[in-house]
Amino acid sequence: MLNTESVGKSYAWHRWFAVSRVVIVFGFLLAAGMLSGCAAVGDGTPTEDSLETATATPTQTPLPPASPTLTPTAGPFFPSGLDSPLGEDWPAIGTDTAADVEKVYEHHVDGLVEVLGSAGDEYLALITHDWVSFLQGDDLNPVAGIAIDAFGELAAAKMHGDTLVLAFRNREVRAFEVPSGNAVQVWEASVDQLALSLDVQFLAGASADGTLTIWDLDGGGIRYATTLRGMPSGLTFLPDNSLAVELTGDPLEHIELWNIEAGYRTDTFEWTDRAGPIYFVTISPNGATAAWVSRASVLLMDLESGEARAVLGHEDFVSEADFGPRSAILATTSAAAVDDEFMAVIDLWDAETGEKLQTILHGEAAVRLAFSPDGSLLASATYDGVIRLWDLSNGEMLQEFEGEQDRVFRLFFAYGGRLLVCASWEGPIGIWAVQE
Numbered sequence: 100m101l102n103t104e105s106v107g108k109s110y111a112w113h114r115w116f117a118v119s120r121v122v123i124v125f126g127f128l129l130a131a132g133m134l135s136g137c138a139a140v141g142d143g144t145p146t147e148d149s150l151e152t153a154t155a156t157p158t159q160t161p162l163p164p165a166s167p168t169l170t171p172t173a174g175p176f177f178p179s180g181l182d183s184p185l186g187e188d189w190p191a192i193g194t195d196t197a198a199d200v201e202k203v204y205e206h207h208v209d210g211l212v213e214v215l216g217s218a219g220d221e222y223l224a225l226i227t228h229d230w231v232s233f234l235q236g237d238d239l240n241p242v243a244g245i246a247i248d249a250f251g252e253l254a255a256a257k258m259h260g261d262t263l264v265l266a267f268r269n270r271e272v273r274a275f276e277v278p279s280g281n282a283v284q285v286w287e288a289s290v291d292q293l294a295l296s297l298d299v300q301f302l303a304g305a306s307a308d309g310t311l312t313i314w315d316l317d318g319g320g321i322r323y324a325t326t327l328r329g330m331p332s333g334l335t336f337l338p339d340n341s342l343a344v345e346l347t348g349d350p351l352e353h354i355e356l357w358n359i360e361a362g363y364r365t366d367t368f369e370w371t372d373r374a375g376p377i378y379f380v381t382i383s384p385n386g387a388t389a390a391w392v393s394r395a396s397v398l399l400m401d402l403e404s405g406e407a408r409a410v411l412g413h414e415d416f417v418s419e420a421d422f423g424p425r426s427a428i429l430a431t432t433s434a435a436a437v438d439d440e441f442m443a444v445i446d447l448w449d450a451e452t453g454e455k456l457q458t459i460l461h462g463e464a465a466v467r468l469a470f471s472p473d474g475s476l477l478a479s480a481t482y483d484g485v486i487r488l489w490d491l492s493n494g495e496m497l498q499e500f501e502g503e504q505d506r507v508f509r510l511f512f513a514y515g516g517r518l519l520v521c522a523s524w525e526g527p528i529g530i531w532a533v534q535e
Contacts, residue, residue, distance in 0.1 A: 200488060200498050200519065203239075205529045214522040215258040216513035222278045223513060223520065224258055225528065231263070233278035239530070243280035255304075257293040262316065264302055266290035272304060274316070284319050288312055294334035294342065301359050303342055305331035311344065313359055323362045327355070333379075337386030341365070343402075345380050352377035354389060356402070368405050370398050378417070383426035388450050390429055392417050397431055399453055409453020413446070421468045426450060428491075430477060432465045445479060447491070457494050461487070467510035469519070476533070478519055480510045486521055488533075502529035 210227040222235040222242075229248040232241050247253070251269040258264070262283070263275045272293075274284040290304035290312070301322070302314040307330060313322040329346035336342055342357040356366040368389065370377065375394040382389050388408070391398040397411040397420055415434035422429055429448045434441055435458070443464040447457040465479040465487075476497075477489040483505055488497045502521060509522040512533070522528045 200500055200531045200533055202500070202502070203518075203530050203532045205502050205527055207527045211522060211524070211526060211528060212253060213256045214509045214520060214528060215256060215263070216511060216518075216520060220260075221514050224256075224263055224277070226253065226256055226265075228253070231265075231275075231280070233280060235278050242278050245275060245280045254291050255293045257295050259295040259297070260299040262295060262299050264293055264295065266293055266304060272302075272314075274302070284314075284316070286314065286321070292331060292334050294336050296336040296340050296359070297338060298340065301336070301340065303334050303336070303359070305334055305344065307331075311357075313342075313362070322359075325362070329353070335382045335386075337382070338384075339386065341386070343382055343386070343389075352380075354380060354402075366402075366405065368400060368402065370400065370407075373398070379420075381420045381422060381429075383422040383429075383450060384424060385426040387426060388422070390420050390422070390450075392420050392431075395433065397429070397448075399429070399448075399450060408451065411446075411448055411453055411455075415441075418464065418466060419468055421470065422450060423470045423474045424472055425474055428456070428470075428474070430468050430470070432461070432468065432479075434464070445477070445489075457491075459489060459494050459496075467507055467521075469510045469512055471512050471533075472516045476512075476516075478510060478512070480507045480521055482507060484521065484523065484527075484529075486510070486519070486529075486531075488519075500531065502527060 208225060208227060210229060211225065212228060213226040214223065215226070216223040222233055225232045225234065229246065231245040231247060233243045234240065235242045247265065250267045250271060250273065252267065253265060254268050255266040256264070258277060261277045263277050264272065266272045270287055270289045272286045272288050272290055273282065275281065276283050288304060289306045291307050292305045294303040300316055302316055304312045305327070309327040309330060310324060311327050311331070312324040314320065315322045327344060327346060331344055332347055333345035334342065340359055342359050344355045344357060346353055346355060354368040355364050358365050370391045373393045373396065378392045380389055380391050387402055389400045389402055391400065394416055395413040397417055399408040399411065401408055411431065413431065413433040414436060417431050417433050419432040420429060427450055429450045431446050431448065433444060433446065435444045437460060443461040445459040445461050445465055446455055448455055461479060463481045463485065466482045467480040469478040475491055477491055478486060479489065480486045484507055485499065485501050487499045489495070490497050505526060506524045507521060508524055509520065511520055512518065513520055517533055519531045519533055520528070
């Protein structure tokens with residue numbers, strides 16, 4: 100159903116954001132012409148080709164062991180001896196208001212580069228250029244901190260379960276215990292992207308030169324390393340501990356599935372019948388579906404068979420695509436003509452059939468989306484920090500609220516859906532309590 104709340108006419112940010120996600124290396128495709136077809140190479144078992152191109156095994160291509168100087172250091176750290184790196188005015192979450200959402204904290208965090216959290220775990224990690232702070236409990240108490248300024252520029256960060264992993268430009272990858280902040284492991288490797296398996300048994304790291312490294316976190320050592328067929332643009336562990344690697348290069352934009360324990364590639368998937376370059380790929384939480392985004396089209400692909408389920412058409416470029424927690428719904432942001440007006444919209448689709456379920460009129464373009472853990476709510480954020488909360492049972496907007504956020508880069512639910520977190524580059528972080 101259409102929701103007529105908050106209708107606007109400004110789409111400059113929408114188009115800018117969508118185009119900005121295009122990878123430059125695809126520019127030559129426009130002159131070369133379009134390929135055709137949707138292909139999956141591989142039947143889920145090792146092939147001669149896959150074994151030849153994935154020759155690296157745990158014993159064939161080990162990376163150098165960590166230098167003795169890179170031994171873990173014990174103990175958390177609070178910058179400048181403060182009880183909290185963010186100041187002394189940290190409020191409690193408790194509220195008696197009947198409103199759907201109440202702001203419980205907003206603070207300008209100098210040098211903020213990442214905010215990590217888990218919807219089911221009651222802690223957050225705030226990461227700046229100089230330190231990491233773990234927040235825990237209903238009062239968001241900062242329980243530990245880590246000084247990271249001596250390690251150099253941060254390249255990637257990933258947190259899951261009781262493990263935080265940070266990769267630095269100085270060829271160090273460091274693992275910490277959450278929320279104590281105690282150092283656990285240090286490895287020497289050049290890494291630009293990270294992924295943790297859902298059981299926190301494996302760590303995957305990829306670099307711009309195409310090197311993929313797998314660590315066994317139980318044993319603490321490198322399981323194997325290999326060279327990928329292209330430049331990695333995304334890493335995603337699936338529930339069965341296989342690894343989906345998004346790549347640019349030859350063959351153009353494609354996804355490879357890897358058997359992590361055995362160390363070989365099992366499948367390669369491509370979308371070649373498209374009108375333009377691939378912007379990005381989103382994989383469903385259950386690992387069954389990939390959503391490929393290209394200009395105003397989204398292809399839903401079955402990752403077991405490689406078959407295309409549906410192509411979702413939009414009237415304008417798609418800037419964001421996110422699956423719901425149960426993988427049944429895909430939300431996309433775009434723009435469309437409604438009642439003779441062209442406006443920003445959020446479309447909700449059946450991820451199995453491709454049927455459009457609902458269209459939400461959004462006003463300004465939404466650049467970030469977040470589903471609540473139970474899938475009943477959808478949060479959206481504009482680039483300049485206007486946040487809206489939507490009831491997905493009827494498409495109605497429950498509340499609109501605005502913080503001091505600008506250049507929003509993170510929006511997610513935490514604490515089992517009781518908190519909504521919005522963060523912007525180098526600046527404010529806003530945390531809101533979501534009432535039942």
